[in-house]
Amino acid sequence: xxxxxxxxxxxxxxxxxxxxxxxxxxxxxxxxxxxxxxxxxxxxxxxxxxxxxxxxxxxxxxxxxxxxxxxxxxxxxxxxxxxxxxxxxxxxxxxxxxxxxxxxxxxxxxxxxxxxxxxxxxxxxxxxxxxxxxxxxxxxxxxxxxxxxxxxxxxxxxxxxxxxxxxxxxxxxxxxxxxxxxxxxxxxxxxxxxxxxxxxxxxxxxxxxxxxxxxxxxxxxxxxxxxxxxxxxxxxxxxxxxxxxxxxxxxxxxxxxxxxxxxx
Amino acid sequence: xxxxxxxxxxxxxxxxxxxxxxxxxxxxxxxxxxxxxxxxxxxxxxxxxxxxxxxxxxxxxxxxxxxxxxxxxxxxxxxxxxxxxxxxxxxxxxxxxxxxxxxxxxxxxxxxxxxxxxxxxxxxxxxxxxxxxxxxxxxxxxxxxxxxxxxxxxxxxxxxxxxxxxxxxxxxxxxxxxxxxxxxxxxxxxxxxxxxxxxxxxxxxxxxxxxxxxxxxxxxxxxxxxxxxxxxxxxxxxxxxxxxxxxxxxxxxxxxxxxxxxx
Amino acid sequence: xxxxxxxxxxxxxxxxxxxxxxxxxxxxxxxxxxxxxxxxxxxxxxxxxxxxxxxxxxxxxxxxxxxxxxxxxxxxxxxxxxxxxxxxxxxxxxxxxxxxxxxxxxxxxxxxxxxxxxxxxxxxxxxxxxxxxxxxxxxxxxxxxxxxxxxxxxxxxxxxxxxxxxxxxxxxxxxxxxxxxxxxxxxxxxxxxxxxxxxxxxxxxxxxxxxxxxxxxxxxxxxxxxxxxxxxxxxxxxxxxxxxxxxxxxxxxxxxxxxxxxxxxxxxxxxxxxxxxxxxxxxxxxxxxxxxxxxxxxxxxxxxxxxxxxxxxxxxxxxxxxxxxxxxxxxxxxxxxxxxxxxxxxxxxxx
Numbered sequence: 001x002x003x004x005x006x007x008x009x010x011x012x013x014x015x016x017x018x019x020x021x022x023x024x025x026x027x028x029x030x031x032x033x034x035x036x037x038x039x040x041x042x043x044x045x046x047x048x049x050x051x052x053x054x055x056x057x058x059x060x061x062x063x064x065x066x067x068x069x070x071x072x073x074x075x076x077x078x079x080x081x082x083x084x085x086x087x088x089x090x091x092x093x094x095x096x097x098x099x100x101x102x103x104x105x106x107x108x109x110x111x112x113x114x115x116x117x118x119x120x121x122x123x124x125x126x127x128x129x130x131x132x133x134x135x136x137x138x139x140x141x142x143x144x145x146x147x148x149x150x151x152x153x154x155x156x157x158x159x160x161x162x163x164x165x166x167x168x169x170x171x172x173x174x175x176x177x178x179x180x181x182x183x184x185x186x187x188x189x190x191x192x193x194x195x196x197x198x199x200x201x202x203x204x205x206x207x208x209x210x211x212x213x214x215x216x217x218x219x220x221x222x223x224x225x226x227x228x229x230x231x232x233x234x235x236x237x238x239x240x241x242x243x244x245x246x247x248x249x250x251x252x253x254x255x256x257x258x259x260x261x262x263x264x
Numbered sequence: 265x266x267x268x269x270x271x272x273x274x275x276x277x278x279x280x281x282x283x284x285x286x287x288x289x290x291x292x293x294x295x296x297x298x299x300x301x302x303x304x305x306x307x308x309x310x311x312x313x314x315x316x317x318x319x320x321x322x323x324x325x326x327x328x329x330x331x332x333x334x335x336x337x338x339x340x341x342x343x344x345x346x347x348x349x350x351x352x353x354x355x356x357x358x359x360x361x362x363x364x365x366x367x368x369x370x371x372x373x374x375x376x377x378x379x380x381x382x383x384x385x386x387x388x389x390x391x392x393x394x395x396x397x398x399x400x401x402x403x404x405x406x407x408x409x410x411x412x413x414x415x416x417x418x419x420x421x422x423x424x425x426x427x428x429x430x431x432x433x434x435x436x437x438x439x440x441x442x443x444x445x446x447x448x449x450x451x452x453x454x455x456x457x458x459x460x461x462x463x464x465x466x467x468x469x470x471x472x473x474x475x476x477x478x479x480x481x482x483x484x485x486x487x488x489x490x491x492x493x494x495x496x497x498x499x500x501x502x503x504x505x506x507x508x509x510x511x512x513x514x515x516x517x518x519x520x521x522x523x524x525x526x527x
Numbered sequence: 528x529x530x531x532x533x534x535x536x537x538x539x540x541x542x543x544x545x546x547x548x549x550x551x552x553x554x555x556x557x558x559x560x561x562x563x564x565x566x567x568x569x570x571x572x573x574x575x576x577x578x579x580x581x582x583x584x585x586x587x588x589x590x591x592x593x594x595x596x597x598x599x600x601x602x603x604x605x606x607x608x609x610x611x612x613x614x615x616x617x618x619x620x621x622x623x624x625x626x627x628x629x630x631x632x633x634x635x636x637x638x639x640x641x642x643x644x645x646x647x648x649x650x651x652x653x654x655x656x657x658x659x660x661x662x663x664x665x666x667x668x669x670x671x672x673x674x675x676x677x678x679x680x681x682x683x684x685x686x687x688x689x690x691x692x693x694x695x696x697x698x699x700x701x702x703x704x705x706x707x708x709x710x711x712x713x714x715x716x717x718x719x720x721x722x723x724x725x726x727x728x729x730x731x732x733x734x735x736x737x738x739x740x741x742x743x744x745x746x747x748x749x750x751x752x753x754x755x756x757x758x759x760x761x762x763x764x765x766x767x768x769x770x771x772x773x774x775x776x777x778x779x780x781x782x783x784x785x786x787x788x789x790x791x792x793x794x795x796x797x798x799x800x801x802x803x804x805x806x807x808x809x810x811x812x813x814x815x816x817x818x819x820x821x822x823x824x825x826x827x828x829x830x831x832x833x834x835x836x837x838x839x840x841x842x843x844x845x846x847x848x849x850x851x852x853x854x855x856x857x858x859x860x861x862x863x864x865x866x867x868x869x870x871x872x873x874x875x876x877x878x
Contacts, residue, residue: 080496147396152479154496175396176478177485179493187478191380192395427615433602434571434609435680437632442603445628449619 370475420454534579629680
C-alpha cells in the first residue's frame with residue numbers, strides 16, 4: 001500500500017514538475033510578447049520538409065508582409081517525422097511534404113483541412129566534389145569503382161533513387177546508404193564520396209561545394225511536393241491563404257529560383 | 265556484515281524524489297515494452313537486416329572495447345601515476361569526448377581519418393580506406409568510449425594508491441612486473457567496469473558513426489542506425505529493435521555486476 | 528662498511544648521516560615528523576635527496592649534488608626491501624605467493640620461489656597458513672607473512688618502518704621475538720618511535736630530532752645515558768640539564784641536584800645532566816626536607832595510567848605513584864607538589 005502510494009506520488013510530482021516547466025516557459029514568453037507587441041498578433045505554424053527550408057522562409061517573409069500582425073513559424077524536419085508529430089497532435093496549420101507518400105499518411109487519418117495540392121517537383125541529380133575527381137559523366141559511371149553514396153531506400157530520396165536505377169537497369173553498389181539527402185550531400189562536400197545522388201535543389205543550394213551532373217534517367221522518378229492545410233486549424237483561413245501564396249506566382253518564383261521544377 | 269541502523273541517514277521524504285527519478289528512467293522503458301509488436305516480434309528480430317545490424321553492433325563494440333583497453337589502460341596509468349607539465353590540460357582534452365555531442369566527434373574523425381583528413385592521405389597511400397568501412401565504425405565507437413574506460417580506471421588506480429607498487433618494487437619487481445602482477449590485479453574491478461561502460465557506450469553509439477562511417481547493411485549500419493532508419497517506414501519494427509538493444513544493454517550490465525561481485 | 532647514508536632533503540628539513548656495519552641493526556628513533564620516513568624513502572630509492580650519497584656494499588645507490596655523476600638506482604635494483612607499518616600483502620595472492628613474489632621477481636622459477644617461500648613462512652611460524660589469502664588471516668599473522676616476504680627477497684639491506692605500530696598490543700611481543708631472531712645477522716635500518724623496539728631489535732640507535740641526529744651510539748648506552756632531553760623522554764627517563772658545580776648539577780634556575788656520578792666525575796663548569804627514572808620519584812604536597820634527597824617544586828600538568836601505576840607529569844618531568852597515593856594526595860592537573868628523589872637514584876654525568 002505504501003509502495004503504490006509512493007509511486008503514484010512520484011508520478012504526480014514528476015508530472016507536476018514537467019507541467020510546471022512547460023507552462024512556466026510559455027507563460028514567460030507570452031507575457032513578454034504581449035507587453036511588446038499588439039495583442040491581436042496571430043501565429044501561423046507551418047510544418048515543411050527540410051528541403052524546403054530556404055524557400056519557405058522566403059515565402060513566409062512575403063506572407064508576413066502581406067498580412068500585418070501575422071507571424072509565420074516553421075518547423076523543418078523530415079516529412080515522416082512531421083507527419084508523425086501531426087498525428088500525435090502537434091499544432092500545425094499547414095503541412096508541406098517532400099513526397100506524396102507522407103501526405104497520404106496525413107489524408108489516411110483525415111487530418112487534411114483541404115485537398116492536398118502539388119506545388120513543386122524535384123528530380124535527382126548526380127553530385128560530385130568540385131573538379132569531379134572520379135570523372136563521372138552519367139548514371140552508368142556510378143556503377144564503376146568509386147565511392148558512391150545514396151539515400152537509403154527507406155527514405156524518399158532513396159525510394160526515388162531505386163526507381164531511377166530500376167527503370168534504367170543500372171545496378172549500383174553504394175558504400176553507404178544515408179539517412180537523409182543532407183547526409184549524402186555532406187559526404188560529397190567533404191570529399192569522402194566521389195559521387196552522390198541528390199536532388200537538383202540540393203546541388204544548387206550547396207553552391208560551389210559540389211558540381212551537379214544531370215542525367216536523363218532521372219525523369220523516371222519525379223518527386224512531387226504536395227501541400228495542404230491541416231484539419232482543425234485555429235487559423236484555417238490564414239492557412240489556406242498561405243497555401244495559395246505557395247501556389248501563386250510569388251511562391252512559384254522563389255521555388256523556381258531554388259531549382260524546383262513546377263508541379264507536373 | 266549486517267548494516268546496523270542503515271536508515272539513520274535516510275529521511276523518509278527522500279524516497280519521494282528518489283522514486284520520481286526512478287520512475288522517470290523506468291517509465292520510458294516500460295513504454296517500449298508496451299509498444300512492442302509482440303505478434304511480429306520474432307519475424308522482425310530474425311530479418312536479415314536486424315540480425316546483421318545486431319551482429320555488426322556486437323562485433324564492432326567488442327573490437328572497440330578491446331582497443332579501449334589496449335590504449336585506455338596505459339593512458340589511465342600515465343595520468344594516475346605520473347606528473348608532467350600540462351597534465352591537467354591533457355586530461356581534460358582526452359576526456360572531451362565525454363561531453364562532446366557525438367556528431368562533433370564524427371566530424372572531427374572525418375577530418376582526421378577521412379580521405380582529405382590529417383591522416384587520410386597517408387592511409388590512402390597505404391591503400392587503406394577508412395571512411396565507409398567497418399573500421400570507421402570501430403574508430404567512432406572507440407573515440408566516444410575511450411574516456412569512459414580512462415576515467416573509471418584512473419579513479420580505481422588513485423583509490424588503490426601506490427603503496428603496494430612501492431612494496432613490490434622494493435621486493436625486486438621491475439616496473440613491468442609490478443604493473444602485470446600487482447597494479448592490474450588490484451584495479452581489475454575498475455578495469456572491468458570501465459570496459460563494460462565502454463562496451464555499452466560503443467553499443468549505443470550513433471552520432472559519430474552516422475557522420476563518419478556512413479550506413480550500409482552489414483558493413484556500417486549498426487543497430488542504432490538500423491533503428492533510426494527503420495523508423496522511416498516501420499515504426500513498430502524500430503520499437504522491436506529498440507527493445508533488443510535495451511535487453512542487450514541489461515545483459516551487459518548484469519554480466520558486469522556479476523563479474524564484479526565475484527572478484 | 529656495508530651501508531653508508533649521507534643525505535639532505537631541504538624541503539623536509541632533514542639532513543642525516545650514519546653508517547651501518549654488516550650484520551648490524553641501526554634504529555632511527557624519533558617522534559613523528561622528525562625525518563625518519565624521509566630517510567627510508569631515500570634509502571629505498573623512492574626519493575631523490577637534494578644532496579647525498581647512499582652506498583650499499585661499495586655500490587653507489589644514490590649520488591646527487593656531488594662532483595661525480597648523479598646516480599639513482601631504481602628501487603627494484605637496490606636489493607633493499609621495505610617492511611612497512613601495515614603488512615600490505617598483495618590481496619589477490621595467497622600468503623605463499625606473496626612471499627614467493629620477491630624470488631619470482633628476481634628471476635627464480637615458480638617452484639623454486641615457492642620452496643623458498645615455504646621455508647620463510649616456517650621461519651616466521653605460519654607455515655600452515657600458506658594457502659590463505661591475506662583477508663583470511665589476522666593482523667599479526669599478516670605482518671609475519673610480510674616479514675617473511677621481505678626476507679625471502681634476500682635483501683642486502685632491510686628497511687623496517689615501525690613494523691609493530693599498527694598491530695594489536697597483544698601480538699607485538701611474539702612478533703618482536705620473531706624479528707629479533709630473523710634479523711640477527713642482517714643489515715637492518717629500523718625506524719621507530721618506541722624505545723622498546725630499539726632496545727630489543729637494534730644494536731645501535733640514532734636519535735633524530737627536527738631532522739638532525741642528536742644522539743647516537745650503542746643502544747643500551749644511549750638509552751641508559753641519554754645526552755638530550757629528547758632521548759631521555761624516549762627512554763622514559765627524567766633529565767635535568769645544568770653545569771657541574773661543587774659536586775652537583777646546578778640548573779640555570781639555581782637549583783642543586785645531587786646524584787651518583789655515572790662514569791668519570793665531571794669537571795667544574797662542564798655541562799652536565801642529572802637523569803632518573805619516574806619510579807624513583809616520590810610525590811609530596813609539602814617539602815619534606817632532609818638530605819641527601821632532592822626536592823623539586825613542580826606544577827602537575829596531567830595524570831595518566833601507566834602499567835598499573837599513575838604517571839604524574841609536569842612540563843618536563845614525570846613520576847610514577849600508586850593509584851592509592853595519587854588519591855590520598857588528591858593530585859590533579861594544576862595542583863602544586865614536590866617531586867622528591869634520593870641522590871642515590873640519580874645518575875649525573877657530563878654531556
